[in-house]
Amino acid sequence: MHKEFLMGNAAIARGAAAAGLNVISGYPGTPSTEVLETTAKINNGSIYVEWSVNEKAALELGAGAAYCGARSMVTMKQVGLNVASDPLMSLAYIGVKGGMVIMVADDPGPISSQTEQDTRHFAAFSKLPCFDPSSVQEAYDMIQEAFEYSEKYHTPVLFRPTTRVCHGYASIEVKDENECLKNTPEGFIRDPSKWVIFPRLSYNAHISIEKRNAGLSDVFSEYSRNRIIPAADAGCRRGIASHGISFTYVQEALADKKAPKVLKVSTPFPFPEKLAVEFLNGLDEVLCIEELDPVIERELTYVCGKYHLSTKIFGKLTGNVRNAGENTCDSVAADIADFMGWEKKAAAELPAAPELPVRPPVLCAGCPHRASFYAVKQAMKGKKSVFCGDIGCYTLGNAMPLDMVDTCLCMGAGVNITQGIGKIEPDTSCFAFVGDSTFFASAITGAINAVYNQADMTLVVLDNSTTAMTGHQPHPGTGKTMMGQVVDKVNIEAVLRGIGLKTVETVNPLELDKAVETVKRVADEKGVKAIIFKSPCAVLIKPEKPFAVDSDKCIGCKKCINSLGCPGIIISDGSVRIDESLCTGCGLCSQVCPVNAIGGERNE
Amino acid sequence: MNKNILLCGVGGQGIVLTSKLTASCAMEKGMQVMSAETIGMAQKGGSVFSFLRIGDGIYSPMFGQKQADIIIAFEPAEAVRMLPYLRDGGTVIVNTRPIMPVTAALKASDYNGAEMLDYLRKYTDNVMTVDGDKVCRELGSPKVLNMVMLGKAIRSGILPFTIDDAVEAMKRNVKPQFVELNEKALRHDV
Numbered sequence: 062m063h064k065e066f067l068m069g070n071a072a073i074a075r076g077a078a079a080a081g082l083n084v085i086s087g088y089p090g091t092p093s094t095e096v097l098e099t100t101a102k103i104n105n106g107s108i109y110v111e112w113s114v115n116e117k118a119a120l121e122l123g124a125g126a127a128y129c130g131a132r133s134m135v136t137m138k139q140v141g142l143n144v145a146s147d148p149l150m151s152l153a154y155i156g157v158k159g160g161m162v163i164m165v166a167d168d169p170g171p172i173s174s175q176t177e178q179d180t181r182h183f184a185a186f187s188k189l190p191c192f193d194p195s196s197v198q199e200a201y202d203m204i205q206e207a208f209e210y211s212e213k214y215h216t217p218v219l220f221r222p223t224t225r226v227c228h229g230y231a232s233i234e235v236k237d238e239n240e241c242l243k244n245t246p247e248g249f250i251r252d253p254s255k256w257v258i259f260p261r262l263s264y265n266a267h268i269s270i271e272k273r274n275a276g277l278s279d280v281f282s283e284y285s286r287n288r289i290i291p292a293a294d295a296g297c298r299r300g301i302a303s304h305g306i307s308f309t310y311v312q313e314a315l316a317d318k319k320a321p322k323v324l325k326v327s328t329p330f331p332f333p334e335k336l337a338v339e340f341l342n343g344l345d346e347v348l349c350i351e352e353l354d355p356v357i358e359r360e361l362t363y364v365c366g367k368y369h370l371s372t373k374i375f376g377k378l379t380g381n382v383r384n385a386g387e388n389t390c391d392s393v394a395a396d397i398a399d400f401m402g403w404e405k406k407a408a409a410e411l412p413a414a415p416e417l418p419v420r421p422p423v424l425c426a427g428c429p430h431r432a433s434f435y436a437v438k439q440a441m442k443g444k445k446s447v448f449c450g451d452i453g454c455y456t457l458g459n460a461m462p463l464d465m466v467d468t469c470l471c472m473g474a475g476v477n478i479t480q481g482i483g484k485i486e487p488d489t490s491c492f493a494f495v496g497d498s499t500f501f502a503s504a505i506t507g508a509i510n511a512v513y514n515q516a517d518m519t520l521v522v523l524d525n526s527t528t529a530m531t532g533h534q535p536h537p538g539t540g541k542t543m544m545g546q547v548v549d550k551v552n553i554e555a556v557l558r559g560i561g562l563k564t565v566e567t568v569n570p571l572e573l574d575k576a577v578e579t580v581k582r583v584a585d586e587k588g589v590k591a592i593i594f595k596s597p598c599a600v601l602i603k604p605e606k607p608f609a610v611d612s613d614k615c616i617g618c619k620k621c622i623n624s625l626g627c628p629g630i631i632i633s634d635g636s637v638r639i640d641e642s643l644c645t646g647c648g649l650c651s652q653v654c655p656v657n658a659i660g661g662e663r664n665e
Numbered sequence: 666m667n668k669n670i671l672l673c674g675v676g677g678q679g680i681v682l683t684s685k686l687t688a689s690c691a692m693e694k695g696m697q698v699m700s701a702e703t704i705g706m707a708q709k710g711g712s713v714f715s716f717l718r719i720g721d722g723i724y725s726p727m728f729g730q731k732q733a734d735i736i737i738a739f740e741p742a743e744a745v746r747m748l749p750y751l752r753d754g755g756t757v758i759v760n761t762r763p764i765m766p767v768t769a770a771l772k773a774s775d776y777n778g779a780e781m782l783d784y785l786r787k788y789t790d791n792v793m794t795v796d797g798d799k800v801c802r803e804l805g806s807p808k809v810l811n812m813v814m815l816g817k818a819i820r821s822g823i824l825p826f827t828i829d830d831a832v833e834a835m836k837r838n839v840k841p842q843f844v845e846l847n848e849k850a851l852r853h854d855v
Binding site: 066228230306316390408415419420421422626628631 | 675685688689691692696697698699700701702710711712722724725726727728729730731732742745746748749750751765766767768771776780781784788807
């Protein structure tokens with residue numbers, strides 16, 4: 062053992078590797094992404110690492126590997142599990158041979174997600190065991206135990222950290238190389254009665270799953286990470302139940318206190334019922350401190366009913382704990398103080414601060430998405446149009462002054478939302494914007510649906526040749542895999558032509574006039590047609606020489622600022638200036654300026 | 666000895682690296698370290714913070730209001746934003762150079778940082794300022810602000826390690842070609 066300072070996600074990757082990981086697959090998504098990236102970094106060649114096109118593909122690949130006796134891990138964020146839920150639900154019945162951990166990162170807040178869904182429900186729904194770590198060290202240790210349980214019970218298991226565990230750092234005890242396990246897969250052993258799902262198999266599997274889970278509830282009551290921390294004041298008849306990062310907030314709040322008794326639940330499913338009964342024994346009231354949904358609270362309420370206990374259970378359902386957003390050290394300390402009748406720690410009392418500058422996320426200086434949105438906006442000026450967005454950096458096209466995102470729902474949804482709006486509003490010009498990675502992940506089926514069902518719409522693919530939002534992961538269009546292989550690119554234009562689109566125009570959005578002209582022409586056509594705005598992500602390319610504003614020519618109309626909202630264009634001492642440290646030389650502003658004042662050296 | 670440290674500023678100022686170096690210093694001294702920071706949509710230009718905790722008996726990577734021993738703020742308004750986390754008697758080290766939000770040009774904001782510094786001085790006992798622009802000019806690079814801020818924090822005596830410790834940590838974490846400049850910045854007394 063030795064100490065290292067690791068991010069939670071890195072600790073999960075390192076723990077999995079220490080458990081003899083053979084295969085890892087996933088789709089990027091905050092806060093889960095660094096698990097697979099770390100594995101790729103530390104990989105000595107013994108682990109197969111893959112960014113899959115989406116979570117469903119990743120999970121199916123992980124299942125196949127585990128059928129062969131490999132130890133596999135699949136990584137995704139919580140909404141990714143929705144995409145992978147079809148194979149997940151069935152795989153629960155089939156089971157696995159090698160250990161298989163499905164790592165799903167939840168995002169209370171939400172900080173960078175569409176939903177505050179709680180993967181612990183998915184565990185109960187799919188009947189799969191679930192592990193919920195509360196610290197970086199515990200994540201490292203627990204992922205190894207998760208593989209053990211998975212293999213022992215021949216079932217995939219869910220491993221569910223939340224953002225503050227994934228992205229927290231800590232100095233933790235890590236195994237030395239010689240302490241790590243190696244797993245050699247046995248290979249696929251043909252047995253259709255085991256690997257081919259049929260109603261009869263599912264019926265029998267259902268019986269054995271229920272039996273197994275009842276047994277696992279007992280096993281988990283003995284699992285050391287589910288535990289009761291006794292009250293120093295034995296006479297205290299109140300208790301607190303918690304989990305995940307919130308458990309550490311409880312520890313902070315109780316650090317200098319003598320009571321109460323605390324229950325830490327690390328396996329929300331199957332719920333450690335016997336341990337819960339032991340915890341509830343002698344308690345009049347229990348406060349459940351949870352993030353996302355009141356899972357422990359409902360379980361304890363059920364246990365009280367089942368065992369005729371008179372303990373009152375409080376939490377989100379009773380309004381004692383906030384039912385949306387993240388917990389914090391302060392919120393948990395306040396909830397506990399209320400519950401215990403303790404004096405509350407005074408909040409910081411500061412006089413009203415001067416108005417603080419707001420720093421919202423914006424498209425980067427030089428981002429080609431800005432040019433694409435601006436081109437469509439110019440082309441469709443004065444025409445009745447709707448612009449459906451999707452998931453990616455380009456969702457930021459909603460911000461002023463572009464203001465070009467009318468809807469955004471989930472990965473790939475924009476295509477068929479556009480189709481739906483078009484069916485009800487035939488006189489509206491309908492546009493669906495989708496990024497290249499999202500296109501491959503989940504918009505191709507949508508596009509086929511639109512073609513087949515005779516939609517009238519323009520599909521705009523914003524192709525910046527990377528998965529930018531989550532930190533520039535490769536995808537099928539980039540010609541590179543996560544293992545570093547150079548492979549044939551999947552060509553978006555060829556895909557669209559292949560599914561039947563007659564018009565597919567590829568244009569560089571930074572050539573503004575041509576881009577506007579293309580949009581005007583293509584938008585006027587009937588049926589499903591596409592424009593591919595192709596220009597690489599500004600973060601990935603070496604910047605060109607920055608532009609400059611010629612103060613003699615500039616008339617101060619601020620059209621560049623008010624139409625583009627580029628962070629590289631600033632006002633300094635009352636005049637418009639270009640911030641050289643941000644400007645990438647994309648040249649969009651110089652094409653917007655009505656008096657040709659932007660150019661600098663570039664115009665000479 | 667426990668220390669709660671809060672670093673804050675604007676994305677792109679080198680805050681995360683500063684946090685890593687501070688953690689590395691503490692690790693070398695055999696101390697337990699935890700930290701948490703903004704990741705994700707806070708890219709260049711967004712508000713960035715990093716909570717850093719050193720010592721025994723710490724459970725959560727983040728701490729509550731009025732618990733920071735020191736706030737190392739790379740930007741005046743970000744110092745004010747995080748001020749509720751400063752404990753009574755805690756210290757604020759702040760770079761005086763304001764950074765305009767990217768939306769300022771759109772909204773014609775007149776933010777200049779002066780009233781933020783006034784506010785900090787008025788409602789905090791221990792404020793130390795660093796003229797980041799001036800120091801970076803003296804050192805010949807805008808990229809060393811983070812080392813200057815860390816050096817100042819260490820010289821304040823609040824962090825439990827020396828400039829030499831930080832220099833060693835920096836050498837472990839940055840590319841060789843940047844070591845000399847960064848060492849100069851750490852040792853630059855402001």
